[in-house]
Amino acid sequence: xxxxxxxxxxxxxxxxxxxxxxxxxxxxxxxxxxxxxxxxxxxxxxxxxxxxxxxxxxxxxxxxxxxxxxxxxxxxxxxxxxxxxxxxxxxxxxxxxxxxxxxxxxxxxxxxxxxxxxxxxxxxxxxxxxxxxxxxxxxxxxxxxxxxxxxxxxxxxxxxxxxxxxxxxxxxxxxxxxxxxxxxxxxxxxxxxxxxxxxxxxxxxxxxxxxxxxxxxxxxxxxxxxxxxxxxxxxxxxxxxxxxxxxxxxxxxxxxxxxxxxxxxxxxxxxxxxxxxxxxxxxx
Amino acid sequence: xxxxxxxxxxxxxxxxxxxxxxxxxxxxxxxxxxxxxxxxxxxxxxxxxxxxxxxxxxxxxxxxxxxxxxxxxxxxxxxxxxxxxxxxxxxxxxxxxxxxxxxxxxxxxxxxxxxxxxxxxxxxxxxxxxxxxxxxxxxxxxxxxxxxxxxxxxxxxxxxxxxxxxxxxxxxxxxxxxxxxxxxxxxxxxxxxxxxxxxxxxxxxxxxxxxxxxxxxxxxxxxxxxxxxxxxxxxxxxxxxxxxxxxxxxxxxxxxxxxxxxxxxxxxxxxxxxxxxxxxxxxxxxxx
Numbered sequence: 301x302x303x304x305x306x307x308x309x310x311x312x313x314x315x316x317x318x319x320x321x322x323x324x325x326x327x328x329x330x331x332x333x334x335x336x337x338x339x340x341x342x343x344x345x346x347x348x349x350x351x352x353x354x355x356x357x358x359x360x361x362x363x364x365x366x367x368x369x370x371x372x373x374x375x376x377x378x379x380x381x382x383x384x385x386x387x388x389x390x391x392x393x394x395x396x397x398x399x400x401x402x403x404x405x406x407x408x409x410x411x412x413x414x415x416x417x418x419x420x421x422x423x424x425x426x427x428x429x430x431x432x433x434x435x436x437x438x439x440x441x442x443x444x445x446x447x448x449x450x451x452x453x454x455x456x457x458x459x460x461x462x463x464x465x466x467x468x469x470x471x472x473x474x475x476x477x478x479x480x481x482x483x484x485x486x487x488x489x490x491x492x493x494x495x496x497x498x499x500x501x502x503x504x505x506x507x508x509x510x511x512x513x514x515x516x517x518x519x520x521x522x523x524x525x526x527x528x529x530x531x532x533x534x535x536x537x538x539x540x541x542x543x544x545x546x547x548x549x550x551x552x553x554x555x556x557x558x559x560x561x562x563x564x565x566x567x568x569x570x571x572x573x574x575x576x577x578x579x580x581x582x583x584x
Numbered sequence: 585x586x587x588x589x590x591x592x593x594x595x596x597x598x599x600x601x602x603x604x605x606x607x608x609x610x611x612x613x614x615x616x617x618x619x620x621x622x623x624x625x626x627x628x629x630x631x632x633x634x635x636x637x638x639x640x641x642x643x644x645x646x647x648x649x650x651x652x653x654x655x656x657x658x659x660x661x662x663x664x665x666x667x668x669x670x671x672x673x674x675x676x677x678x679x680x681x682x683x684x685x686x687x688x689x690x691x692x693x694x695x696x697x698x699x700x701x702x703x704x705x706x707x708x709x710x711x712x713x714x715x716x717x718x719x720x721x722x723x724x725x726x727x728x729x730x731x732x733x734x735x736x737x738x739x740x741x742x743x744x745x746x747x748x749x750x751x752x753x754x755x756x757x758x759x760x761x762x763x764x765x766x767x768x769x770x771x772x773x774x775x776x777x778x779x780x781x782x783x784x785x786x787x788x789x790x791x792x793x794x795x796x797x798x799x800x801x802x803x804x805x806x807x808x809x810x811x812x813x814x815x816x817x818x819x820x821x822x823x824x825x826x827x828x829x830x831x832x833x834x835x836x837x838x839x840x841x842x843x844x845x846x847x848x849x850x851x852x853x854x855x856x857x858x859x860x861x862x863x864x865x866x867x868x869x870x871x872x
Binding site for chain 2: 537538541545548551555558559564
């Protein structure tokens with residue numbers, strides 16, 4: 301089977317390699333062709349050209365507008381992909397945008413799954429991503445063998461857009477937990493207590509979490525080099541708040557955390573890890 | 585002066601009437617033809633489109649709902665514009681959207697000014713609105729006679745977009761102000777203290793504000809009729825929060841307030857006055 305891949309960043313590159321190693325013939329397109337260097341893949345000139353050659357196409361890029369441009373823009377996938385082929389969009393975008401793009405593709409008989417992922421760069425490298433899919437369940441079953449190359453927990457959430465809703469929920473919980481860890485670390489050190497010890501103790505109790513484990517450790521070591529660039533969480537929080545607004549659902553904690561992320565961006569730490577929320581607290 | 589006025593809703597209608605009273609020649613256009621009738625009865629001319637309304641005028645004023653409406657109306661205005669036309673939008677929209685519309689119109693030779701207002705329907709009828717203008721000195725000078733028919737406190741805040749920035753700042757203060765008064769009343773009531781007396785006491789001190797005085801009284805009267813609808817305050821605070829997100833600006837109080845208004849809209853209070861936030865607080869704390 302011929303598989304297309306667009307978005308060869310920190311997440312996309314290891315994902316594409318997993319697919320290639322599993323025996324799929326790989327086609328790629330990149331805005332900057334240099335990002336495809338060293339990949340055992342055929343480089344295509346446009347998304348449309350890539351679409352013409354592939355049965356399944358993955359995208360994992362930054363914003364709703366980017367996905368829209370690659371899928372529906374001029375020389376976009378929609379111009380090349382054949383009826384009954386499948387676009388799997390692993391980007392984190394607005395549920396609305398995902399539904400809109402899927403509807404346009406459906407007019408041409410092209411299937412789309414929104415399949416955002418959680419697990420970070422390490423999850424992409426280890427092929428242990430959590431994948432939350434929205435779209436036709438039968439289409440998901442068709443492409444499940446490909447997703448099995450990328451992740452361990454692949455859940456069909458519901459119809460088109462549902463995967464993005466689940467991802468929004470994921471981001472709300474995760475980043476709020478990072479803020480909670482940061483505030484706890486800040487209180488500990490301001491009280492003259494060793495953060496490392498606090499973190500060690502908490503790991504055995506009810507406050508134990510993956511976030512405390514991974515992000516807490518970065519805070520203790522004051523290692524703010526990116527695992528996940530904070531600007532991406534900042535972007536995601538814009539999407540979450542917009543979705544909450546459209547549904548008329550109050551999200552007071554999310555809104556409050558979003559302000560800490562705004563402060564983080566203002567400090568110029570957008571390309572650092574979200575553990576930098578600790579540094580925001582230290583500014584106050 | 586020959587003035588075109590576009591958008592004849594709760595605010596636009598009395599504003600246009602005040603221009604007529606001020607002796608200006610007014611041409612009106614509204615999406616719904618029936619909203620034009622009261623103005624035609626009062627002596628205004630009617631137009632078939634924004635382009636036609638703008639033709640031959642010195643100043644065009646719009647008062648519509650949201651940025652896409654302003655952009656659409658102004659595209660029409662540009663088609664009918666005579667050289668030197670000043671187009672003034674008095675709606676509340678995002679500063680970035682206003683700046684963009686200003687750039688688009690400049691390309692068509694129209695001098696655009698954002699001039700949102702504060703003061704509500706009461707201020708619009710009485711001609712006592714606060715007007716916050718952003719744009720060139722020349723545009724402000726040309727539009728000023730029109731502003732003077734509609735408002736009292738007229739400030740040229742700065743360049744294009746500056747009026748909308750001031751208006752967003754106004755909505756931060758009024759949004760948090762309404763919530764602060766409502767919280768103070770909920771606090772008093774939960775402590776078994778008469779909130780009428782609390783309001784009276786506070787009016788004499790540093791907590792005095794128009795919001796405590798006017799909105800506070802309406803809360804005590806449980807008069808939740810708009811006034812200023814909570815869905816509109818939610819929309820305005822969303823402009824604040826989106827701008828803060830784009831700029832990297834930490835606004836914790838506004839964020840919390842915006843979520844309260846979001847909850848009001850979601851729970852069916854959108855059409856009530858924003859002071860109905862008191863009812864939301866009471867529901868949350870079991871004070872119904």
